[in-house]
Amino acid sequence: MILSPRGVEDILPERIYQYQWLERKACSIFSLHGYDEIRTPTFEKTELFLRSVGQETDAGKQMYTFLDKKGRKLSLRPEATASVARAYLEHKLDKQSAEWRVFYIGSMFRYERPQAGRLREFRQIGVEAIGQASPYLDVEIISIGFEFFREIGFADFDIQLNSIGCKKCSSLYKRELKKYLKNHVGGLCPVCKNRLEYNTLRVLDCKNKECRLIIEQVPVLGDYLCDDCQIHFERVKMGLGYIGIQFSFNPRLVRGLDYYTRTVFEFVAPSLGAQDTICGGGRYDDLVEELGGPSTPAAGFSIGIERLLIALNKNRAEIPSATTPFIYIATLGEANQTKGYQIAALFRSQGIRTWLNLSEKSLSSQLKIADKKGIKWVMIVGEREVTENRFILRNMQTGNQEKIDWADFKQFIRRLQS
Template sequence: MALITKKIKGTEDVLPKESYKWQFVEKIMREEARSYGFREIRTPVFEHTELFARGVGQTTDVVQKEMYTFDTKGGESVTLRPEGTSGAARAVLEHALENEGLPIKASYFVSCYRYEKPQAGRLREFHQFGIEEYGTQDPVADAELISLASSVINRLQLDSVHLQINSIGCPTCRAEYHKALKSYFEGYKDKLCDTCLSRLDKNPMRILDCKSPICSEIAKDAPKITDYLCDECRNHFDAVQKYLDAAGIEYTVDPTIVRGLDYYTKTVFEFVTDCIGAQGTVCGGGRYDGLIEELGGKHLPSLGFAMGMERLLMVMDKQGIEIPDNDECMLYIATMGDAAKVKAFELIKQVRSCGMIAETDVIGRGLRAQMKYADKIDARYSIVLGDNEIEQNTAKVKNMETGETAEVTLDGHFMERFVEIQLSDEQKNK
């Protein structure tokens, strides 16, 4: 019989045998966020469409081409979130979190949705770890966020991931820069793609981020934003670099970085690698001081970053970084007979209560099949229970790797003895 359906193009399943890798990476991210004072925020997977149109920007590819937008039965236009920042900013405003004290520090894990051509490192459903900070315009906050991202990357032991930073200025200095860009690109109107032609009047900086080979080649000689920064933006950018230098964080200033969303101002940064092909940005972020005002709030300077989970895992796999699987079955109890099944159920409850993984037969297999299953799931120890073991109130614990056995009682001292066996084996292996 044929399957009635398969997964939608551009989505992926995370299977049980792979999920430990995600959990390992997420654990490190949670620990680092916590050490920097960030607490988790959880927002809805869909929002009113105008939130993303105002926040992300009407001139971005995300809003123009990639959003999953639909009308509800009530006639409202809603959109599956294409990124995490807008929803977090909306939550900050709606719940007046600034009244709880500044800065507001929030972290999140979100699934995001963008309709684009699926390829390695770019899916229609993807997952991000994000950091958001509200209420500070001090450049030390920019450096702190970059430091947090760097700490995660270092703890994951990634090689050849390089930090690139830039400043794209504020609305004041960017106005002059836009004039210079428009003047430059006007000379190439006959070569620009249709999308970039539409950007020329509205937001010429978006042309710098075009993936078209022709537009990218033209953009190489375009004016650099760093030549147009006002004194405030230049001083801010210089200070960010001083803090990074003080922390020993290596970076390269790349004037071509503009990021893909319109809400950015001043500092922008990316952690990039060339080991997974064209989609090499594993983390991107920066400052967006005008976002809260754009969404209807009072001025509240903001900044943050997002890390792509799928891309990070791709890099780790490409670089051969082993992720420990802590889902090891510590004990498998094979049974023969109803009385043994009841006793096994009692014993594995004790093992599980101590935080260890324990299993017993729940299918009705024969003894031989049970032991094959114990071997298949790499159980560290096994016990076979039958009428004799129940009658004598003792059983043999077998080390599945060495074949050695040791005796345990099936009473209130079971866990005490079982732990002694584990510790003894660990001492032998040292």
């Protein structure tokens, strides 16, 4: 037997309704804010990610990279923002409109050590807005995330906010930070020793106890922000205040990808333990330029669906399953199958899910099948029923049976739907 590779999973029908429900909610909230869906390819040229996500970041190092038959270097996408920015440039959207707002839903891939809420293929939903420099875009992006969580009834989170400055002021800070950390390099964990040179900011994010002791003493990014970045950040905080969104200022919050500038934020769910970020995002004003386009401000966020579902289930949130009525049509004898087709077609045309028996099985084994599938209604189509044009309807929950005249079917369907 061939099993699925490590770190990927099947989402079986028993669970898929949870994904569909989240995706429906996301589509409707994002669309209400004027965002349209985009679907970008699952793999891209590796170079795209090296220039956006960064080679030395976790996401950059964990990429699934391969050569195609012509020897071209390709990677499965570790995230979607780079692809969205690439699409923006490739389709010359910068020349068409000042602002572009899109959202996406899809699988991302990272070679991680698999654990709860962390898979090698995982799903993200996210929004990206390209072409708007206003701090109120940052506010809107955060509020879209906030409204999405409110819409799905999830309140167990804290919004953490920080500004990591622009290229100008953050490089000044990075130099100081590097200098400070080099003086304390003996106390850093092996991972951070590695990060020190190429991904210095990420050290601030380390959860290691010894590293935390050092991090608590490091110079704070906020002290290095230039005037423009400072003013931008003040407006973001003010804007969140206007619409009543509470947040915590976290001066040590950084994001794991290279392209972020200025505002960064995370929605953190304490109930999740170590892997507690359910939504992360921020501004990336340099990315479009980095990919060869004109200087273009942008911001966005992404939400990990698997992790969010773990949090929802832990908080015993109500995830509604499909409520469409479902009926099983039991047929007895080949001659009566024709009537079964006719009845099934009528139900389906009225929007009722219908499972039509196709086997030669006895009535009792057909009832068992319906029961296992959790189907509430069974309609029995046997020889006698076809002759009389009256069909037995069985409620599988109560065991009650009644007879329904073919002439009264429309009325019966209305009853099912109510």
